[in-house]
Amino acid sequence: MTEMTKELVVARLANMRGEILSKIQPREQRDETETPPEQPYVFLRQRMEKPGEVILSVGEFIECLQDVADAVSL
Structure with missing residues (x-):
């Protein structure tokens, strides 16, 4: 060059x-x-609440599986 x-x-x-x-x-x-958000920790709080909801729904899911198993065994 x-x-x-x-x-x-x-x-x-x-x-x-x-x-x-x-x-x-x-x-x-x-x-x-x-400007900063008015509620900066709302997203974090929602993420913390969701695992609790999942744990609560596991029991309902097991009940549904038991109902299906009972219906199939008939």
Whole structure:
């Protein structure tokens, strides 16, 4: 490669870097201006409640299996 080609490549890379940074920076600024959620732990609380619901539904599922087994054995 000639020196001129190297300079053109370096200049193009610098332009690409500037374009990428200009796209990234507005996103960072937008994150700073966003307001925090009113109830930040609602999602976490819902995730904690769901395992309890699953455990409670296991008993109902076993009862259904017993009913099916009883019906099949008749």
